[in-house]
Amino acid sequence: MNYRNVITAELQNGQSVLMSKVSVDAKIYSKNGKKPVYTSIKSDMQIAPNSHLTYPVSLNGTSMKAGDYTLKMKVTATANKQVKKWTFTKDFTIKSKQARDLNKSDVDVKANTNNSNWLYILIGAALLIIIIILIVVIILQRKKNSNQ
Template sequence: MIGVLLTENDKEVKPDMQLGEIKPSQINYRNVLKANLQNSQPIILKNLNIQARVTKKGSNKTLHETNKTDMRMAPNSNFNYGINWENQEFKAGKYTLHMTAKSNENEWKWTKDFEIKGDEAKALNNKAVELEKDYTIWYIIGAILLGLILLILVFLLGKRSSRKKDD
């Protein structure tokens, strides 16, 4: 199929893109952040390159990042750009999306705050597959318990050997 571009006059249409709603979601049962991009003009966006990164609100440390190149976007259309959450659980909190879109000579930059609510994160995490769970707290608790058990054993054995010496 070949698309046809019709024009009614010689007036050049300037491309324009907007960033819409940002929300946590899933694609194939994997956690992704969806950022809605809208091409509001009757012009095809060619050579579209999009860079997106997510940070905690107020921080510059990148938590998740997705880059896509050589895309095209139809006139007067929108789509949900997926930011891969890399098999991580959604965590409730406030985040910031930093996004740049370039198409030929045009460039759009957005910085937008969004929130992932606790019930939303829990519901999506329960459905997600292949999540890398963070067990760090359990490792710390286990190490502390093991250390306490060893201290108690050393104390009891020391007490027993001192009794034998006294006898």
């Protein structure tokens, strides 16, 4: 979605009434995992009558990883002045090729990858300069001591 990796869930309002004050709490777990890998909480949304909402769970610039996952979602909405609540659980799989292709097109993953490479290069260069300075100082100390 917009050149960024997301996992989407389709919410459908099959009634001829506006769903307002829609709140969604979505958590994605690794299969049999206890701690969520990705989370998304949004509120104050609306779903038009007889329509659906594609709800995105953003990966926030992290690489999509292949594997088996479980989506657990809680939805609360108001329709005709009555509060309605739903819970959903859905298992799904992300295949290796699919993850690789999506990671190549995600602008945030590319930006994070490039930034980390430059960070490693910068740290390496700084360490190299420090080592050279230490060697020069040690050589100068030894020459000074041998001349005395």
